[in-house]
Amino acid sequence: MDGLMVRMMNKKQMKMGMFVVVMVGLLKVAAADTYTVGGDMGWTNPLFGEAAYSAWAKSNRFDVGDVIVFKWRGSNHNVAEVSKADYDSCNIRNPINGTIYKTSPVNIPLTSNNTTRYFISTIADDCTNFGQKVTISMDNQWLDDDHHNSAPSFPLNNIFLTPFFAFFLNILLLFFSP
Numbered sequence: 199m200d201g202l203m204v205r206m207m208n209k210k211q212m213k214m215g216m217f218v219v220v221m222v223g224l225l226k227v228a229a230a231d232t233y234t235v236g237g238d239m240g241w242t243n244p245l246f247g248e249a250a251y252s253a254w255a256k257s258n259r260f261d262v263g264d265v266i267v268f269k270w271r272g273s274n275h276n277v278a279e280v281s282k283a284d285y286d287s288c289n290i291r292n293p294i295n296g297t298i299y300k301t302s303p304v305n306i307p308l309t310s311n312n313t314t315r316y317f318i319s320t321i322a323d324d325c326t327n328f329g330q331k332v333t334i335s336m337d338n339q340w341l342d343d344d345h346h347n348s349a350p351s352f353p354l355n356n357i358f359l360t361p362f363f364a365f366f367l368n369i370l371l372l373f374f375s376p
């Protein structure tokens with residue numbers, strides 16, 4: 199009888215240990231990240247124009263809770279969030295909420311999933327001539343490299359990295375293992 203109790207306790211301890219490991223993994227997955235727009239380049243007149251910020255944005259996966267940070271040196275830059283139409287035309291007269299951020303750094307929290315946000319510099323020709331603008335897509339993890347004309351597809355290889363899958367697996371292990 200004592201041997202059976204020891205085995206039952208060991209199984210319970212193993213289940214609890216697996217639960218703790220999975221929960222710690224979920225906390226790591228759920229942690230928000232902070233991204234400096236443009237990486238080491240920061241928010242400036244990019245050498246390769248708009249393509250520099252486009253490549254930077256495509257190389258990152260943005261999620262709810264993440265923060266994007268616009269950093270620049272001096273007082274010759276700013277940033278404003280605009281509509282897609284104003285982004286495409288570099289219209290600097292209609293920032294969303296009328297806000298132009300003039301002091302670096304600017305922290306922008308990403309609060310909604312499946313959205314795309316557009317940011318431009320409103321200084322002189324920074325947007326039109328130098329391409330100082332960036333698109334932040336919260337759904338770019340579902341798109342391929344040339345996503346302009348393609349439909350989103352669900353990446354089945356990533357389902358095993360999701361918090362839901364980890365939680366579901368944990369429940370199965372806790373309640374259905376002998």
